[in-house]
Amino acid sequence: MQDRFLKSIAKLPEPLATAIVPLLDKDFAGHIDAQQLAELQAASKMELNELLLALLPIAAALARPPISQFHVGAIAKGKSGDIYMGANIELPGEALFHSVHAEQSAISHAWLSGESIIEDIIVNASPCGHCRQFINELVDGGKVNIHLPDQATAPLSHYLPYAFGPSDLDVTEPLLSKQQQTLTLDSNDPMIIEGLDHAGLSYAPYTKAYASVVLETKDGATYCGRYAENAAFNPSMQPMQMALSTMARHNRDFSEINRAVLIESSKGVISLVGAAMDALHSVAAVELEHIVVEPE
Structure with a gap:
């Protein structure tokens, strides 16, 4: 079991704690599929809603809040029956708008995993206005x-x-609807190919600034984020923050970042490069590769 869950396990009812420990191995990054969830429910003898609330300490253990020291955990339950955990992320020394809210983290986790509808959000603190607006961007958000x-x-x-x-x-x-922009570039670089795929799936109906970020760690693992815009603009989630949130869920230290690539469409009325560079430089001594692509 990962050390970051030791304190959280102590907060769970014993039958649930015993049942979930095998899931919390080195590869656990906050995803529990429908079958695993059913097994946890059977072992704990809890109603589903009771179980989801009981799992919040596990989600909160994914948080990295060096500024507030306030751990927020959230769980997004998809139509598939799978659940996706997320937690708040704060970037040291950077403006607070660079922060990732737990609900954003959980929703982006579900989106990156292919969910098209989120039915439930479970969170250990009342969603702030920012998060309520972000949830409202979803398919049937209300x-x-x-x-x-x-x-x-x-x-x-x-x-x-x-x-x-x-x-x-x-x-x-809306957000989580299937998006498919055609962004192509003649490249054999696996990171760029991966980034093009994610940029094509990004959600930017207001600015057309379709974009993605791919972060590579020293062992060659990659972590991606897509741009997710919001009708109220400010709650939009930057692809760099989404990629960093993905890294945090996978229990990777940001100092392990070896390479960072931002891919964005040339047709966007804004650019995300400045915000991405600021966020990256707050956590890693790596220069951002910025690639602008002509959409078809």
Whole structure:
């Protein structure tokens, strides 16, 4: 079991703790599939909602909050029945807007894993306005059920009435809808090929700044992030932050970053290069490779 979960395990009911320990091996990065979840439910004898709330300490253990020291864990449950954990990430010395909120982390985890609909968000603290707006960008965002400790479950529309969202800006395919932009570049570089794939799947209906980041560690492992825009603009999730969140979930230290690539469309009305460089330089002494691609 990974050391980062030792304190969290102590907070779980004993039957659940015993059942989940085998899952928390060196490769665990916050994903529990539907079959594993059913087995945890059977072993713990908990109702599903009770189980999901009980798992929040495991999600919170993924957090890296050097500024606030406040660990927030979130779980996104997809239509597939799988659950995806996420946690807050703060970048030392950088402006607070570079932070990743736990709900963003969990949702991006589900998105990168191929989920198209999120039905439930479970979180150990009430979602802030930023996160409510981010959730609202999802397919049927207003219907996503929000689960909080010691509170009745309610849809996002309860927490964000009279919401402003994608439909107000004539966007008909919200976040998690299948996106497919054609971005090509003649390259045999595996990182660039991977980045092109993710940039093509990014969500940027407001600026057309389709983009991705690929981070490579010294052992050759890669961690990706895609741009995810928001109708309210500020809650948009940068691809660098998504890639760093992915690294954190996989228990990798940011100092292990050996190479970083940002790929973005030439047709975007903004560029993400400045924000990506600032975030990267706060955690690693690596220069950002910036590749601008002409979309087809």
